[in-house]
Every structure is written in C-alpha cells, then in structure tokens.
Amino acid sequence: MNAASFYAKAPRHLVAVDCIIFGFDEGRLKLLIMQRKVAPMAGEWSLVGGFVQEEESTDEAAARVLEHTTGLNDIYMNQLHCYGDVARDTGARVISVAYYALIRITNHDKPLAREHGAHWLELHEIPDLIFDHGKMIEDALTALRNNAQFHPIGFELLPEKFTLSQLRCLYEEIYRKTLDKRNFRKKILSLDVMEKLDEKDKTSSKKGAHLYRFDPEKYEALKRKGLVFEI
Amino acid sequence: MNAASFYAKAPRHLVAVDCIIFGFDEGRLKLLIMQRKVAPMAGEWSLVGGFVQEEESTDEAAARVLEHTTGLNDIYMNQLHCYGDVARDTGARVISVAYYALIRITNHDKPLAREHGAHWLELHEIPDLIFDHGKMIEDALTALRNNAQFHPIGFELLPEKFTLSQLRCLYEEIYRKTLDKRNFRKKILSLDVMEKLDEKDKTSSKKGAHLYRFDPEKYEALKRKGLVFEI
The missing domain is CATH 1.10.10.10 (Winged helix-like DNA-binding domain superfamily/Winged helix DNA-binding domain)
Known part of the structure; x- marks a missing residue:
C-alpha cells in the first residue's frame, strides 16, 4: 500500500476543543461559560469551544477559540483530556480535546467577556450545559484538587x-x-x-x-x- | 444556521491512537514496540497504533489496536495526551490520542506479541521511532515518575x-x-x-x-x- 492510499482509507472526524477557564475573583472560584447566540442550540449554555481547523494545532485552536469568544489571550492552558465517545455530541460525531486554565480575573477581562456572550459564574450558579461539558468541568476540578494535594x-x-x-x-x-x-x-x-x-x-x-x-x-x-x- | 450545515462546514481530520505499553519482566522495564511490515514506512519502528474508526470511541480504538497487533486484551490503559500538532505525522495531518499502561509481562504474552511483529525491548534498546513516538515515550515515563512520586x-x-x-x-x-x-x-x-x-x-x-x-x-x-x- 502506498502512503496516499494508507491515509485515504482511514475515516475522518470532526475534532473540537473545549476550554474550562476557572477564575478566582472576590474570594470565589468562577467559571467562564457561554450562552450560545445562534443555532444550533441557541440559548443553551456551554463551555467556550470550537472546531479545530486544518492549519492549526489543537493547542492553537484552543487559544484562538478562547481569544475569539472572550478577548482573553496569552493564557497558558493545560490539556485536560481528549473526550472520544462516539455519541458525546448529539449533532454529529465530534472528538473533543479539553483544555483548562486557572487565571486571576481582572476588571479589564469582565466587560470583554460579557461583550462576547461569555459569563463568569460561580460553580453553584452554573446551569445545565450541553453534551458532556458538565463532566469536563468535574474532571477539571478533580485535576485542580489533585494538583492542590501535591x-x-x-x-x-x-x-x-x-x-x-x-x-x-x-x-x-x-x-x-x-x-x-x-x-x-x-x-x-x-x-x-x-x-x-x-x-x-x-x-x-x-x-x-x-x-x-x-x-x-x-x-x-x-x-x-x-x-x-x-x- | 441549522445543525447539519454547522457540522458540515467544519474540517475533518484523521485521528489515530498510539499505545505506550510498559512491561516489567526479569527486573527490567520494557516497552512494546513494532517493526512495521508493510508500506508506508515498512521496516521502520513505531508504537502500536492505528486509526480511529467511525463507530468506536478513542478508548475502544486503543483496545482494539492493542489486541489486534499484540494479542493483549483486557489491559487497562490511561490516556496520556492528545498530540495535535499539524505536521507531527510526515504523511498527512493526523491527530493522535496516546494511551499508556504498565503491565506484568507473562510468558504467555511474549510469543503472541512476537507473532504479530511486536517486540518487548528494554528502554536502552529502543531504536529511533517514527514521528513523535519517542516524545510520547518520554512523556509516558514522566507520567510514571510523577505517579511513583506521589x-x-x-x-x-x-x-x-x-x-x-x-x-x-x-x-x-x-x-x-x-x-x-x-x-x-x-x-x-x-x-x-x-x-x-x-x-x-x-x-x-x-x-x-x-x-x-x-x-x-x-x-x-x-x-x-x-x-x-x-x-
């Protein structure tokens, strides 16, 4: 088999990135989430996310999506986990690579995020999120706790x-x-x-x-x- | 935008899994690697890996690939990291989800692996591997060390x-x-x-x-x- 047909035979997948951005503000741990403005799923709440494009790494995609939707840039994000279940997204099969970061929220960030439809909510204020985004948050909290333990x-x-x-x-x-x-x-x-x-x-x-x-x-x-x- | 066009507009990617399987045998840490039998890259050495198919999760793909190429089944693998650089695979853009496991090598496993072209090598015996597979091994060793530290x-x-x-x-x-x-x-x-x-x-x-x-x-x-x- 030559290289071209080796790759051509394999199936192709939609790949997304999702960002779990924790902030610490006024003594509270907050999370940046979005209310979707357009269809599909308009009005529903989700993490900040988007599809990986052809000419960008997954890391670059996460940074682009975060900046585009919230104005936040230069944020060091850790990769959390790749979520690869077949039916995790209800619209199509999408493999998602999740990233997380813990940042100090500045007064400058808040209006910028709001402009983009992103909100800093306390953990207990977070509504139901689409797909497995709730699980991603739980996993990110576990990672934070493990980090704080050691x-x-x-x-x-x-x-x-x-x-x-x-x-x-x-x-x-x-x-x-x-x-x-x-x-x-x-x-x-x-x-x-x-x-x-x-x-x-x-x-x-x-x-x-x-x-x-x-x-x-x-x-x-x-x-x-x-x-x-x-x- | 309706759901169909939302998903249809996004690019699709080849997604692979790669398995870093450490074994402990006769007082030595060994790693399961393959010499590729067929083109492309026949004769070259790599981790055990393959493409994620449409109807399987990434976890399932890793288990399938491992069993298919080595006969090993029922191995609990941890996800290590998703490698998403654009040019990491020299043949095409492939996003790879890496998994690792540490197992007790049994005498039963050894001939089975050999039959499939897989070899248990000590770390210092490992030849140059294709793509970023050497980096994946380093990252898995770091994960093992962190685990052993805590x-x-x-x-x-x-x-x-x-x-x-x-x-x-x-x-x-x-x-x-x-x-x-x-x-x-x-x-x-x-x-x-x-x-x-x-x-x-x-x-x-x-x-x-x-x-x-x-x-x-x-x-x-x-x-x-x-x-x-x-x-």
Whole structure:
C-alpha cells in the first residue's frame, strides 16, 4: 500500500476543543461559560469551544477559540483530556480535546467577556450545559484538587500580598468544603513558602489581618519536590 | 444556521491512537514496540497504533489496536495526551490520542506479541521511532515518575511475593538511576504498606532474601492519601 492510499482509507472526524477557564475573583472560584447566540442550540449554555481547523494545532485552536469568544489571550492552558465517545455530541460525531486554565480575573477581562456572550459564574450558579461539558468541568476540578494535594497553589491566582483568609478561601473553593481556620493556618504555614509582611489588610476588620507574600524560590522548590496537603 | 450545515462546514481530520505499553519482566522495564511490515514506512519502528474508526470511541480504538497487533486484551490503559500538532505525522495531518499502561509481562504474552511483529525491548534498546513516538515515550515515563512520586507503585507489576531488591529494581528502572539500597529499604518500609513473610527467595543467594507482600487495604489507603517519595 502506498502512503496516499494508507491515509485515504482511514475515516475522518470532526475534532473540537473545549476550554474550562476557572477564575478566582472576590474570594470565589468562577467559571467562564457561554450562552450560545445562534443555532444550533441557541440559548443553551456551554463551555467556550470550537472546531479545530486544518492549519492549526489543537493547542492553537484552543487559544484562538478562547481569544475569539472572550478577548482573553496569552493564557497558558493545560490539556485536560481528549473526550472520544462516539455519541458525546448529539449533532454529529465530534472528538473533543479539553483544555483548562486557572487565571486571576481582572476588571479589564469582565466587560470583554460579557461583550462576547461569555459569563463568569460561580460553580453553584452554573446551569445545565450541553453534551458532556458538565463532566469536563468535574474532571477539571478533580485535576485542580489533585494538583492542590501535591503542590503549593495560589501563586498565579492571588494578588501579590494576601491574607491567610484569602488563601483559605481558594482552598475551600477548590475542595468545595469549609476548612477549619486554625488547622489550615498551621498546615499552610508549615509549608514555609510564604513571608509574613509588616503590613495589614484592614478592609474586613478594624484590627486587620496580616498580609503575606509567596517566596518565589521556596515556592518553586516545593513545587518540584511535592508535598501532601491533607484536607 | 441549522445543525447539519454547522457540522458540515467544519474540517475533518484523521485521528489515530498510539499505545505506550510498559512491561516489567526479569527486573527490567520494557516497552512494546513494532517493526512495521508493510508500506508506508515498512521496516521502520513505531508504537502500536492505528486509526480511529467511525463507530468506536478513542478508548475502544486503543483496545482494539492493542489486541489486534499484540494479542493483549483486557489491559487497562490511561490516556496520556492528545498530540495535535499539524505536521507531527510526515504523511498527512493526523491527530493522535496516546494511551499508556504498565503491565506484568507473562510468558504467555511474549510469543503472541512476537507473532504479530511486536517486540518487548528494554528502554536502552529502543531504536529511533517514527514521528513523535519517542516524545510520547518520554512523556509516558514522566507520567510514571510523577505517579511513583506521589503514590505507592508495584502492586500491579510485581509477583504476589517479592523481595525488596525486586521492588528497588522497579523504582530504579522508572527513575533510570541507581538507588542506595539502605536508604531505599528505610524509605519503602516506612510507608508501611507491606507485610514481611516468613519465607525467603533463595534464587540469588544461599542466605536468601526475605519475601514481602503488599497489604491491599493499606496500599489502597496510601494511594488515596498520597505520599511524597523522594528519590
């Protein structure tokens, strides 16, 4: 068999990308989802996604689709999983490669996303989504939790200076459970990746809460070494 | 736009699966690779792979291809990554979903694989492979190492009763480095997932080496909880 007929004999498939974009904003984990404006499935909710074109890699397709639908660019996305079940899309057989990212939402991003029909919703606010998009979100949350179990988190998400409450909020959102303040404080300080600053955040109480900052070197070293963070 | 034209407008792609099958045999980590018998690329070496057909999921395609080319069935494979670069295959644009598994090689499997043109080779024996198959192997080894860093390993690979040397060999093969016997012994025993048996293996010395067995409950509990195994 020559090369041309070797490839010509094989079936061809529609391939899509879907993006699970988590943001951390005002102490809440939010997810970027879209309400579809045009048919098919107008009015239904979905992840940000689209078809892979001929002259672009799947990574490039994910970046293009994200920028096109939300204005967000330069976002580093991890590949989550390739969803390849025959009947996962109700309209045709589509293989989907899912990507996820966790970003710090800026005030600049919010109106841009809205303009495009994309919304940052808290997890409990998310309506039913089309196809297996709900499962993709569950899988991405599992990946985030696994990451948080074995690596330090927060550096890319929190402001440069933050309080222990803000950091605890992030863990509580990812694990979707309330954590004991004292235990959390003890565990997180024992990791020895943060520096306590001589400044206080007084927005939530008169007494104020100490501000902390990650030590980039210690943070990176612990990321490489790994840890077990028991919740 | 109606649903039919929505899907009809999108480009279609060849989609393949590639399987990275590690085996543990005689104290060595081996990999199942194929020498291609027919054109295109006859004589060249590759992973076990093939195209995804219309009526099968990508998972099913991986299982079918593996069974068809090696006789191995009922192997639980993890999805590794979807390789979606435009020019990764030199013959046409093919998106490949890679899967990996670590299995205990049985004497039954070896002749079966050979019959199909598949060979179990040690890592240092592997010739240059086509396309990005070498990169897929590197990525699968990284996944194995990450798994071994945070979870107990060995249960699925070693015989029911094994010596500490056999277990150390497995870690040495996965990390591709020689480990200090005493340190390894101390670390692995401190995990408290094995039971020391009242039996010895006398194949490698007159004095013999103690045999151990994993405690399934403790092993599973540690797998859930996680650990940091520093090499």
